[in-house]
Amino acid sequence: MSDMSLNSRPASGLLGSALRSPSFMIGFLLTLLFVLAAVISFFWVPYDVTVLNIPNKLKAPSLEHWFGTDIFGRDIFSMIMVGARVSIAVALVAVGIGIVAGVPLGLLAAARHGSLLDEVIMRGNDLVFAFPALLIAIMITAVFGPGAINAIIAIGIFNIPVFARLARGAALSLWTRDYVLAARVAGKGQARISAEHILPNILNLLIVQGTIQFSLGILAEAGLAFVGLGTQPPLPSWGRMLAEHQTLYALAPQTVIFPGLAIVLTVLGLNLMGDGLRDIFDPRLRRAR
Amino acid sequence: MSLLEIEKLNLSIYGLPILRDVSLFLEAGKVLGIVGESGSGKSMTAMSVMQLLPGGSEWSGHIRLDGRSLNECSEKEMCRIRGNDIGMVFQEPMTALNPVQTIGDQVAETILIHTGTSRRDAMAIAREALNRVGLPEDRFPLDRYPHNLSGGQRQRVVIAMAIALKPRLLIADEPTTALDVTTQAQILTLLKRLVEEDDMGLVLITHDLAVVADMADEIAIMKDGEVVEQGKTVPLFRRMSHPYTKALFEASGHVPERKTHEIDAAKPPVVQVDDVIRDYALPRTSLFSAPGRFRAVDNVSLKIARGENVGLVGESGCGKSTLTRAILALDSIQGGEIRLNGDLFSSSGGGPNIKSRRQVQVVFQDPYSSFNPRHRVDRLITEPFHLLDNPPTGAERRERIVSALTDVGLRASDADKYIHEFSGGQRQRIAIARALIIEPSLIVLDEAVSALDVSIRAQILDLLADLSDRLAVSYLFISHDLSVVRAITDRVMVMKAGRIVEEGPTEDVFLNPQHAYTKELLAATPILDAALSAREAREHRNSER
Amino acid sequence: ADTEVTLGAQLEPPNLDPTGGAAAAIDEVTYSNVFEGLTRFTSDGSVVPGLAESWEISDDGKVYTFKLREGVKFHDGSDFTAEDVKFSLDRINAEESTNAQKALYADIESVEVVDPSTVKVTLSKPNGSILFNLAWGDAVIVAPETAATNATNPVGTGAFKFDDWVEGDHIDLVKNPDYWGEPAKLEKVTFKFISDPNAAFAAVMAGDVDSFMPFPAPENLAQFEADPRFNVVVGSTEGETILSTNNKQPPFDNPKVREALAHAIDRSAIIDGAMFGYGTPIGTHFAPHNPAYVDLTSQSDYDPEMAKKLLAEAGFADGFTTTLKLPPPSYARRGGEIIAAQLRDVGIETEISNLEWAQWLEQVFKGKDYGLTIVSHTEPMDIGIYARPDYYFQYDSPEFQKIMEDLNNTTDPAKRTELLQAAQKKIADDYVNGYLFQLANTGVVNAKLKGIWPNRPTQANDMTSVYWED
Amino acid sequence: MLPFLARRIGSLALSLIAASIVIFLVIEVVPGDPASFMLGLNAAPDTVAALRDSLGLDAPAFVRYWEWITGMFRGEFGTSYTYKVPVGNLIADRVWVSLPLTIYALTLSTLIAFPVGVLAAARRNSPTDVSIMGVTQLGIAVPNFWFAMLLQLVFAGILRWFSAGGFPGWDAGFWAGMKAMTLPAVALALPQASILARVMRSSLLDTLGEDFIRTARAKGLSRRQALWRHAIRNALIPVLTIIGLQFSFLLAGAIIIERIFYFPGMGSLIFQAITQRDLIVVKSAVMLLVFAVILVTFLVDVTYAIADPRLRRARS
Ligand SMILES: Nc1ncnc2c1ncn2[C@@H]1O[C@H](COP(=O)(O)OP(=O)(O)OP(=O)(O)O)[C@@H](O)[C@H]1O
Ligand SMILES: Nc1ncnc2c1ncn2[C@@H]1O[C@H](COP(=O)(O)OP(=O)(O)OP(=O)(O)O)[C@@H](O)[C@H]1O
Ligand SMILES: [Mg+2]
Numbered sequence A: 001m002s003d004m005s006l007n008s009r010p011a012s013g014l015l016g017s018a019l020r021s022p023s024f025m026i027g028f029l030l031t032l033l034f035v036l037a038a039v040i041s042f043f044w045v046p047y048d049v050t051v052l053n054i055p056n057k058l059k060a061p062s063l064e065h066w067f068g069t070d071i072f073g074r075d076i077f078s079m080i081m082v083g084a085r086v087s088i089a090v091a092l093v094a095v096g097i098g099i100v101a102g103v104p105l106g107l108l109a110a111a112r113h114g115s116l117l118d119e120v121i122m123r124g125n126d127l128v129f130a131f132p133a134l135l136i137a138i139m140i141t142a143v144f145g146p147g148a149i150n151a152i153i154a155i156g157i158f159n160i161p162v163f164a165r166l167a168r169g170a171a172l173s174l175w176t177r178d179y180v181l182a183a184r185v186a187g188k189g190q191a192r193i194s195a196e197h198i199l200p201n202i203l204n205l206l207i208v209q210g211t212i213q214f215s216l217g218i219l220a221e222a223g224l225a226f227v228g229l230g231t232q233p234p235l236p237s238w239g240r241m242l243a244e245h246q247t248l249y250a251l252a253p254q255t256v257i258f259p260g261l262a263i264v265l266t267v268l269g270l271n272l273m274g275d276g277l278r279d280i281f282d283p284r285l286r287r288a289r
Numbered sequence B: 001m002s003l004l005e006i007e008k009l010n011l012s013i014y015g016l017p018i019l020r021d022v023s024l025f026l027e028a029g030k031v032l033g034i035v036g037e038s039g040s041g042k043s044m045t046a047m048s049v050m051q052l053l054p055g056g057s058e059w060s061g062h063i064r065l066d067g068r069s070l071n072e073c074s075e076k077e078m079c080r081i082r083g084n085d086i087g088m089v090f091q092e093p094m095t096a097l098n099p100v101q102t103i104g105d106q107v108a109e110t111i112l113i114h115t116g117t118s119r120r121d122a123m124a125i126a127r128e129a130l131n132r133v134g135l136p137e138d139r140f141p142l143d144r145y146p147h148n149l150s151g152g153q154r155q156r157v158v159i160a161m162a163i164a165l166k167p168r169l170l171i172a173d174e175p176t177t178a179l180d181v182t183t184q185a186q187i188l189t190l191l192k193r194l195v196e197e198d199d200m201g202l203v204l205i206t207h208d209l210a211v212v213a214d215m216a217d218e219i220a221i222m223k224d225g226e227v228v229e230q231g232k233t234v235p236l237f238r239r240m241s242h243p244y245t246k247a248l249f250e251a252s253g254h255v256p257e258r259k260t261h262e263i264d265a266a267k268p269p270v271v272q273v274d275d276v277i278r279d280y281a282l283p284r285t286s287l288f289s290a291p292g293r294f295r296a297v298d299n300v301s302l303k304i305a306r307g308e309n310v311g312l313v314g315e316s317g318c319g320k321s322t323l324t325r326a327i328l329a330l331d332s333i334q335g336g337e338i339r340l341n342g343d344l345f346s347s348s349g350g351g352p353n354i355k356s357r358r359q360v361q362v363v364f365q366d367p368y369s370s371f372n373p374r375h376r377v378d379r380l381i382t383e384p385f386h387l388l389d390n391p392p393t394g395a396e397r398r399e400r401i402v403s404a405l406t407d408v409g410l411r412a413s414d415a416d417k418y419i420h421e422f423s424g425g426q427r428q429r430i431a432i433a434r435a436l437i438i439e440p441s442l443i444v445l446d447e448a449v450s451a452l453d454v455s456i457r458a459q460i461l462d463l464l465a466d467l468s469d470r471l472a473v474s475y476l477f478i479s480h481d482l483s484v485v486r487a488i489t490d491r492v493m494v495m496k497a498g499r500i501v502e503e504g505p506t507e508d509v510f511l512n513p514q515h516a517y518t519k520e521l522l523a524a525t526p527i528l529d530a531a532l533s534a535r536e537a538r539e540h541r542n543s544e545r
Numbered sequence C: 001a002d003t004e005v006t007l008g009a010q011l012e013p014p015n016l017d018p019t020g021g022a023a024a025a026i027d028e029v030t031y032s033n034v035f036e037g038l039t040r041f042t043s044d045g046s047v048v049p050g051l052a053e054s055w056e057i058s059d060d061g062k063v064y065t066f067k068l069r070e071g072v073k074f075h076d077g078s079d080f081t082a083e084d085v086k087f088s089l090d091r092i093n094a095e096e097s098t099n100a101q102k103a104l105y106a107d108i109e110s111v112e113v114v115d116p117s118t119v120k121v122t123l124s125k126p127n128g129s130i131l132f133n134l135a136w137g138d139a140v141i142v143a144p145e146t147a148a149t150n151a152t153n154p155v156g157t158g159a160f161k162f163d164d165w166v167e168g169d170h171i172d173l174v175k176n177p178d179y180w181g182e183p184a185k186l187e188k189v190t191f192k193f194i195s196d197p198n199a200a201f202a203a204v205m206a207g208d209v210d211s212f213m214p215f216p217a218p219e220n221l222a223q224f225e226a227d228p229r230f231n232v233v234v235g236s237t238e239g240e241t242i243l244s245t246n247n248k249q250p251p252f253d254n255p256k257v258r259e260a261l262a263h264a265i266d267r268s269a270i271i272d273g274a275m276f277g278y279g280t281p282i283g284t285h286f287a288p289h290n291p292a293y294v295d296l297t298s299q300s301d302y303d304p305e306m307a308k309k310l311l312a313e314a315g316f317a318d319g320f321t322t323t324l325k326l327p328p329p330s331y332a333r334r335g336g337e338i339i340a341a342q343l344r345d346v347g348i349e350t351e352i353s354n355l356e357w358a359q360w361l362e363q364v365f366k367g368k369d370y371g372l373t374i375v376s377h378t379e380p381m382d383i384g385i386y387a388r389p390d391y392y393f394q395y396d397s398p399e400f401q402k403i404m405e406d407l408n409n410t411t412d413p414a415k416r417t418e419l420l421q422a423a424q425k426k427i428a429d430d431y432v433n434g435y436l437f438q439l440a441n442t443g444v445v446n447a448k449l450k451g452i453w454p455n456r457p458t459q460a461n462d463m464t465s466v467y468w469e470d
Numbered sequence D: 001m002l003p004f005l006a007r008r009i010g011s012l013a014l015s016l017i018a019a020s021i022v023i024f025l026v027i028e029v030v031p032g033d034p035a036s037f038m039l040g041l042n043a044a045p046d047t048v049a050a051l052r053d054s055l056g057l058d059a060p061a062f063v064r065y066w067e068w069i070t071g072m073f074r075g076e077f078g079t080s081y082t083y084k085v086p087v088g089n090l091i092a093d094r095v096w097v098s099l100p101l102t103i104y105a106l107t108l109s110t111l112i113a114f115p116v117g118v119l120a121a122a123r124r125n126s127p128t129d130v131s132i133m134g135v136t137q138l139g140i141a142v143p144n145f146w147f148a149m150l151l152q153l154v155f156a157g158i159l160r161w162f163s164a165g166g167f168p169g170w171d172a173g174f175w176a177g178m179k180a181m182t183l184p185a186v187a188l189a190l191p192q193a194s195i196l197a198r199v200m201r202s203s204l205l206d207t208l209g210e211d212f213i214r215t216a217r218a219k220g221l222s223r224r225q226a227l228w229r230h231a232i233r234n235a236l237i238p239v240l241t242i243i244g245l246q247f248s249f250l251l252a253g254a255i256i257i258e259r260i261f262y263f264p265g266m267g268s269l270i271f272q273a274i275t276q277r278d279l280i281v282v283k284s285a286v287m288l289l290v291f292a293v294i295l296v297t298f299l300v301d302v303t304y305a306i307a308d309p310r311l312r313r314a315r316s
């Protein structure tokens, strides 16, 4: 797997193979759908999600309320649109943290392969992995209080070793490439080589992993929100919608089915897209097809 | 009736034609050599016989083994034929064996699959097969794992697997390409012996004309999926009716024209290596003991004068690349010092002297991995500008790029292309351009032509000779291919186990080797002319008898 | 008939010593079942004799002489005597005491053993609530030998004995055959702890528990009601659910702002939205089922226009922003969202933060770092907290403190009622907090199970008279 | 093999020390006082102070760290602030519930994933493969708490085949215990099985592309024989890693599932202890989990060495 992007070629032809990959296309469309929902929600939603209409609560789906209304009479469709925003933002920033902190660490460890620094970075990664993620998230929220920011930090911390490991592994195999040797012969330093030669060539790998971590981030946010540690009201969040209506499974199924589906489809979309991207970037598989 | 008959074999993979009208015949007890450049369809022909073609393949024509048509065989019947009637040996001994099974199990598996014998008997037969390929019981018990064996030993295991059931036909697809010359010679001798002992038919696929001239009774020459010429070895080479055969032949023995270089003794040598030691740290064996060391370069000293071409030969793993990396100051050294044009470049104490770095550039073996696939040629070849105090910009930069490209026989317009738009030979030219662009005094060429087809190799050698004449640049030319070294260098050094064991003017060393190892190396190197003459003499004797 | 019952409960007790912690869950398991006090509550909230058969009160109201029941034995077989009473009461007031309600018994000056079945309790000053206070779980009588281990192995005098505790899952009590009073009808009672409301619903539906009181999700009650297997019980609790306001934090130090707050809140929407209709609106900090209750809800009717006007008068025509810190129970979380929306309508923006109990205690209760919060005060008759200026509302009214002092010095019931009503009015007039509703005791009980207390005068699941109907 | 073990054990010890410091420091900064939590709304400040004192909360940090660590070596974990029972017993009880649940779930997920992954790889690009891949994608995308609630509703609430949750204790009998574990184990196992099946498939496909598979085919092995005799054992290495990771996830990451099924496992113990600020339980329980994870990683490494003879030499 780690070899996939290492044979990558420039963008030409990727678009064509993207269009021919069904899993990428389905994934891309699903993802696009939710990104659009999030973007549109900034300008327009069918109903204001901060206005409660208690007499109108728990209405089944209808023409007025496509997905019905929730326990406070809010429009579930609108809440899902705004919730998309939250999910995407939380997951995006968390993945961002993972990339921004993890990739340089991984590149550094690879550049200093075998040194004490490398060992320290790798053992540090193992250490983070050794902590059960959800527990640490709970501890973090116990220290700093619940909220979107802390959820982001909690999820982000666990993304760091993921990206550090990935970057290190891929970078290590690139460091043995002749073109890296050639750059060293040209007198370039480790930082410069990492930036010019290593990073661009592991980008594909990072994009694929990023997509997958992104979907995991959405699931994690939902999980945290479900135990009450994620985004706080009044901002809607898919996980909290599920948590707040978990007792209404039988009475008002729309309140749990739609947010649940939103999570499932988004995660599915992202995973399919990641899979598709992997196939597209991986020349070995491409040849086989 | 021939042992193997291939008649009008056509193959396409996902609609892409790969083989066209390939027809080949082989008698029992004979060797058929198939030669041709990379991608000419040699392996695919072999795979068609095995019926192990990749997905999306469609083929037509006839393949008969001992008169039995494989066209009509079901997959199940093919399974019975493979390993039993046809054995196959592949090129890469390092990956051809299952790393988590013992060699005994892997050899015995062939027997267990095809015969109803007990495991014990199968192990006994496996033992015997391993003995036959020269892996005796006392040193190679059945419960060894592949990773304990060297490449040549692994290749023997693969051969043992293929011949365990004494198949009628053995196909060997480049069985020695990954091995060094001495091991290659042993494996080839082994194959020859097995053919004689078992009266087996052997299809030997290779791109090395010398090997095939030595081994094969009949030769088929392939190009672009077609057999362009086929016939008995000696007449085929003597006649060479097809122009491609002729080109191939000429290219493989090609010696570029070179002027002799005058050495200016007054100037300091381009590179002077004094008592260099390079140790690799081995992984720690325990937390507290100091890590072990492996001495890959052991007290090596050498000198290269301006304009001189020096060769460095030796078998795989003897430390050639390690020495190169030390000269390029890519790795720190543990002893000695390296001077470039008289200035200290690197020593065991300190890191490299950046100022001197521009004096030395390098060309690597693999033209495919030598370039960052994301950069255009202009950016690729100007990378060494980094070493200059005032890198040229604008028009001057462009000019330097164009002149470097034209120097290596490429066009100015190639500067804006990506590396994947070039062939292997062109890539190697670009690599040379990159090395030349800052006008270094020494270029290290580490197996720079080993990955190229013979005809392209000939072109690159010409280019190198030409450049060295025109620009007075020195080469350190590293290769395991003695004929290439002989063609291009003035002086040669022979390396063994981290030490230089012999050194002298190239022709002297080749004609009159002093060290036993050099002699062994030379004896093992197949040479086309010599092989042909030997075969001719043999055939002549046989026909007289 | 069946003689075993499994009760569902949302919170697991941290330990089983009611004298060593405030957790309601401790009393919910042990009160009256395992431990008994001198007096005790009945289902309707009145105080009746417990381990004390009777008592006499001196004329100055300072000396209580309790006549103890005879023939009472602790579960370990030892006799219950006046010494145990003295030990238990002295222990509450000892310096190193960790009794959560120590303040309730601060007036006890001394406890004397007159004879093995008589105890004389002397107060430093008259306290009309002392019999009531002694009925709390925090004043149960324990034996000196076992006091230290009651947390994990409670030994009391009640109709049930502690049997087994699988931490995190359940606690078993078994019938005490040697009970002094009428023996329990059940052989075994199991308390099963299910914190998740959805799991609670599933557990009831699956028949894993026979009763779940209070049931944490009022929205499911309608479904149980429709199911003939279950009875839905709606009773009263002592829980005044209020929008606690930080009276010292600007702008809430301005009575006008607090009044505006009171008018901005629509109680019926909250009861409907957060509690699915279960709950009685209150206008002051007092339980509506108490005879002394005065209905003051009209004083803080929902009137957003009025609220805006008052805000403008107070100088906040453009509104302001404050914090709303919510503890975990769903009345608080849901109520909080509704109140936030209602306050937004009058221009008050709230930043909601959902806190765990520990954080709530730290930030709100102890640190007084909050603007608004919602919490249910479930202690019975706890209007006295308004007399503590350092209490987290930070309400400091000498007038109110005077009323409370008078109340403590009064034993005459009519006079006490009068004072209690004055107190209720005073805090309503000062709009100390937003008074929302009295928490209802809503639960679901197997239709065949009889004798469960419908009301919750204190945190208790008195199982002594529960039985299965055939 | 021995030096390899020594080296791994050394780094294992270092990791544990680092982990214990991290845990202790995090616990130090968690706001919230166990004493005031226990005493509730009406407690007087001096009561709280008395309780803090009796809980030993006021000693300096270094002393408490040292006592904690040395205590653990003696097998003493202190007494839970709230439960008032020895932390060791508390954790031991939960481990006997969590560990079987983890093993149950892991077994289920492996039993499902293994054949499914092999089937998909063997029939690469066939409709079977495509649909298996689709279903596993869905399995990964479905939040496990959502799935758990659904299981509970259907199998406990409607069909009433299982109780909705809880754990009767092993005293109630082995089968009663297994039955109580079934729904949580299934809820935990299915998403994990999806992941595992995908890893199994791709690892197997990678291995099937290796040269030695071609060698095996040339010996006359059929596709299926080559798969079973040569590919699977080699493909198992990445699969082992994932199983190792899943073990740690299941052991502690099951908090949400444990909540839904009010299952008295390690996850809910820690969750509850955090809410009650029973920090003495939290730190030892988390330490134990981290220890378990590090230990499993270690075991996986050693298993690698057994599965792959190359590693035995390379590291020794
Ligand atoms: N699995 C495959 N799928 C599609 N095309 C293939 C596949 N393998 C080989 N080819 C193509 O078939 C042609 C012949 O390849 P083949 O491997 O037979 O060459 P060869 O003569 O053995 O070369 P070499 O000396 O490099 O081994 C090449 O053009 C190659 O690109
Ligand atoms: N990073 C390393 N660590 C330890 N040993 C190494 C390392 N790199 C190379 N070696 C060992 O050093 C010796 C010399 O290796 P080197 O690559 O220089 O050989 P070479 O002569 O270039 O061989 P080839 O012809 O195969 O390229 C070999 O025995 C090799 O196993
Ligand atoms: Mg080939």
Ligand SMILES: [Mg+2]
Pocket: B320, B321, B322
């Ligand atoms: Mg080399």
